[in-house]
Amino acid sequence: MGHDTNSRPLRAFRPPQGLTGRLRVAGDKSISHRALMFGALAVGRTEITGLLEGEDVLRTAAAMRALGATVERLGEGHWIVAGRGVGGLTEPADVLDMGNSGTAARLICGLLAGHPIFAVLTGDASLRSRPMRRVTEPLAASGARFSGRAGGRLPLAVEGAAEPMPLDYTLPIASAQVKSAVLLAGLCARGVTRVVEPQASRDHTENMLRHFGATVRVTPQGEGRVIELDGQPELVAAPVVVPGDPSSAAFPLVAALIVPGSAVTVEGVGLNPLRTGLFATLRNMGADLSVANERTEGGEPVGDLTARFGPLRAADVPPERVPSMVDEYPVLAVAAACAAGTSRFRGLAELRVKESDRVAATAALLQASGVRVEIEGDDLLVHGAGAPPPGGGTVVTRMDHRIAMSALVLGLAAERPVAVDDGSFIDTSFPGFAELINRAAGADVLRRLNAAPTP
Ligand SMILES: O=C(O)C1=C[C@@H](OP(=O)(O)O)[C@@H](O)[C@H](O)C1
């Protein structure tokens, strides 16, 4: 189940005739994590279909098992979780290893805060470098105790509170992970937990709380929202249908926009408006991107997205766009590299604390492929030539799945092939990515290079 520690170098070549066909991408990662966690807290058996079986989500599944829930896989994406009820999680016998997943680590801190148990969380080198104080500081006010490495990093020991206090917390930054951690802790607290977010971030936790029977009030406030949760609800098992992940659909869709001859439809993509900033931005750039068959599945809007190759123009993306496309900037930068003119993406400070520093990693990805870029403070500038980038380089992926996939998408359009040093982290969010692109290309355009020998 764990990550393959051998690196997996890959190389991307231009497809002979573009990318075509109707595809489906794996289930939404954010919703998959939450479905397993809510299933573990609910009374009864939660049936999940379309669950993402990526490494990040499998870490959450293993953690829910270690905390006492019964988690069974019936078939591809089809899982059953028999929960323990709110407050019913039990002490894990061993360290919880969250691998590469920030969402798993931070949301589980919220879950643990309200249970009177001891647990230790760790992760891979990328996750161990990511800030955790953003969750441990607000959660400590509930009575839970956290002690981690310098800078509040993993490994982190947690002693949950027997009688947690409800929190009233104003987020300093828009972060669905921090918001969700506070709300999850609030489930075990008596009284109302209140979270104020400065800008609306993805609301899958709020939606799922309601779906499992909790009372949540959401009130707009400026650009943000106030969320109030009534504590100690009885969560009741409820079926979850996971839509296709818009953050994964981004890769084949952007590939279709920049590879001549392409027309690709990705079916059943989640279109929660707090996730679709990339699609709006690509349309601003002149992309031929259309939605059909819009419907609601499992409480979330979904649709079929079609992208066709065509000219793109540069965009100036305001900082307010960040929450609705926070994970999509690396692949947007690839589109911008093929567009005519200089794009500026503003206010990317949060990208610096993802699996890698994605401002630096995206700039390096483009530079390795012959694209001119500049970093000005927290802005990224991409000088697009309105033509395919030269390519030809090797991109260092820094344990970051989105950097690896973005580099490979660039390689599908570039004049010369683009290599990545390690594509193995793609399995954290998008297992089967290379196979899916190769099917759409009708050729092996993403190829594995000889694996590095095991040390
Ligand atoms: O809540 C979630 O599922 C996520 C929230 C975002 O992180 P932040 O809350 O740090 O912005 C995003 O980058 C991550 O991939 C998934």
Ligand SMILES: C=C(OP(=O)(O)O)C(=O)O
């Ligand atoms: C930032 C991401 O995930 P996480 O924070 O869960 O590691 C991502 O998937 O791009």
